[in-house]
Amino acid sequence: MLVPKLYAYSFVGDFILLYPVYTLLFLDTGLSVAEISSLLVIWSVTGMVLEVPSGAWADAVSRRLLLCLGPLLAGAGFALWILFPSYWAFAAGFVLWGAQGALVSGAYEALAYEELERLGQEGRYAAVMGRAESFGLVAVAASMALAAPVFAAGGHLAVGAASVLACVLGAAVALTLPEHRSPGADTEGSYLAVLRAGLAEVRADRGVLHAVLLLSFVTAIWGALEEYVSVLGVEVGVARAAIPVLVLVVWIGATAGGLLAGRAQGMSPRAYAFTVGGAALAMAAGAISGHPAGFALIAVAFGAFQLAGVVADARLQERITGPSRATVTSVAGLGTNVVTLAVYTAYGAASSGLSHGVTFAVLVAPYVLVAVLAARPPAPSPVQ
Numbered sequence: 234m235l236v237p238k239l240y241a242y243s244f245v246g247d248f249i250l251l252y253p254v255y256t257l258l259f260l261d262t263g264l265s266v267a268e269i270s271s272l273l274v275i276w277s278v279t280g281m282v283l284e285v286p287s288g289a290w291a292d293a294v295s296r297r298l299l300l301c302l303g304p305l306l307a308g309a310g311f312a313l314w315i316l317f318p319s320y321w322a323f324a325a326g327f328v329l330w331g332a333q334g335a336l337v338s339g340a341y342e343a344l345a346y347e348e349l350e351r352l353g354q355e356g357r358y359a360a361v362m363g364r365a366e367s368f369g370l371v372a373v374a375a376s377m378a379l380a381a382p383v384f385a386a387g388g389h390l391a392v393g394a395a396s397v398l399a400c401v402l403g404a405a406v407a408l409t410l411p412e413h414r415s416p417g418a419d420t421e422g423s424y425l426a427v428l429r430a431g432l433a434e435v436r437a438d439r440g441v442l443h444a445v446l447l448l449s450f451v452t453a454i455w456g457a458l459e460e461y462v463s464v465l466g467v468e469v470g471v472a473r474a475a476i477p478v479l480v481l482v483v484w485i486g487a488t489a490g491g492l493l494a495g496r497a498q499g500m501s502p503r504a505y506a507f508t509v510g511g512a513a514l515a516m517a518a519g520a521i522s523g524h525p526a527g528f529a530l531i532a533v534a535f536g537a538f539q540l541a542g543v544v545a546d547a548r549l550q551e552r553i554t555g556p557s558r559a560t561v562t563s564v565a566g567l568g569t570n571v572v573t574l575a576v577y578t579a580y581g582a583a584s585s586g587l588s589h590g591v592t593f594a595v596l597v598a599p600y601v602l603v604a605v606l607a608a609r610p611p612a613p614s615p616v617q
Contacts, residue, residue: 241406243369246399248373251380277570283332291339297412335563346558359497430556447607457572458516469590489536490538515531
């Protein structure tokens, strides 16, 4: 029953009705755009600061425990937003939400891989995680579809209560996940020993470092650009009422990529590099086409990037040999956060002088270097 529970956790974790309307809550409370932007910065910085420490905590204590605590923290943050709407309540909520993301990142992947490995099914990891990602995307789409009628019926209180309930359900699902390991196994057992072991593995094993960097860049760039799909649609002349359709098309592409990831796990480094490079070309061509039909290419690119990200995660998990799996995975998560913030910053700077289409094309250019990195065969593991 491991795999269905992993899917359920991914779905419930993204079935948050507040996602599409929380900006409205902020505006209705009287926040300015600058204040809202500062909240998003607080959210991002919290996740970055806690990413690696929480990964080490998962290795030292219990991954299942962190997977349970994470949704409860997010639920508490959402409750603050609804019950005490103000800037400082929103800030506290974002700190809790950022902590949730950090607690889950690394712990989820580590638990999934080692439990599959215990069953002799680690070869299924990419397929399972690809489907889990797809379940999460479906949950986001479903939450967006339900948010409008729930909001119309009960306002912010109704969508907030539904979001808190989803978080509680996520914590409950986490408690049902199996975990057959001893906390701090194969280390001195202390938090610092676990943290040191994870960081040492990233430094000492060039193959692990290669995998960490690959995963960080492959997932971050397109993940950040996805936030600007709507403004790109407006630029090419799509009516605002039809923008959700374009977003749905892109999500369908990403979902398909996740579902196909299992079949792609065994691709050669050259095939992987071709996939990443081809996706970048498709993204650039679709973005600069200036036509709504170009979003079909963007959807294909997002699907290929989603597939490449899942495969990169699988190869990182295969490469890790030490006891600090969640810590190492969290290092990749930190790298993803750093690159994501860099893309946001670059987009803001470039879009003032370039069209959104050209900005998309410029920002996918680094994927050429990522493809070159991916084409190199992995370095051999150091002798233990």
